Amino acid sequence: MSHSVQNNEERLDLIFQALANRTRRALLARLKRGPAMVTELAKPFGMSLNAVSKHLNVLERASLINRSIEGRVHTCTLIPATITTAEKWLGANRPARPNEVNALQKDLESVSED
């Protein structure tokens, strides 16, 4: 494919961009309940199958889902590890919460000990 040559920033770009659309988030929410075929995924949305197919492409390029083809049925599966990648970035870039700050301050106090 030669598409998979991505550094971490590129991966995060693709992941967050894929998440930045409510249809795609709804697709992921559905897939959390288990794998599903494309027409099944498309059913709840008031848009063409083609549009949903495009959204699935975006999710696939972001490695948020996998597709396995069996006959004419394409089954989509969530890739939880990619969601974890996004969670990790957020966790690393959210400042410590008050109680965490308190804990950190206690640590600092116990070190300086003046």
Added chain:
Amino acid sequence: MSHSVQNNEERLDLIFQALANRTRRALLARLKRGPAMVTELAKPFGMSLNAVSKHLNVLERASLINRSIEGRVHTCTLIPATITTAEKWLGANRPARPNEVNALQKDLESVSED
């Protein structure tokens, strides 16, 4: 402003879209270390101040940052709660991990108890 009329999906759209750009993620990473003025934020990036100002607008509309004006200096501050909003969505839409599944299965077994 009349801009702040947003339901949850709109808010998530704005948040994830704001996160879907490496310059903006770098800005947030910088702001995690504390508030900063606009020129200071712009310094590390090879682009015009105007471009950075636009990025800050995107972050502000997503409620990821705040701006306080004092004289001619606009100071930007991170809003951690909004990052938490994104984290919550991800946490709710990542399937349970194996150990969590085990815990859940144990719960179920202890209930049905046949």
Added chain:
DNA sequence: GTAATGCTCAACCGTTTGGTTGACAATGGA
């Protein structure tokens, strides 16, 4: 064999994005 199903690809189209430049308003320092 024919028809329906499942899905993708390609082309198109209006809107948004991410950058630029130029002008300008307001503040602060000389």
Added chain:
DNA sequence: TCCATTGTCAACCAAACGGTTGAGCATTAC
């Protein structure tokens, strides 16, 4: 007062987004 600093706004531009329609290719059912 004059000038540098700080930052925004507006207009412009190419590229990407998010949808559409139409065509077409496998696969399965009849």
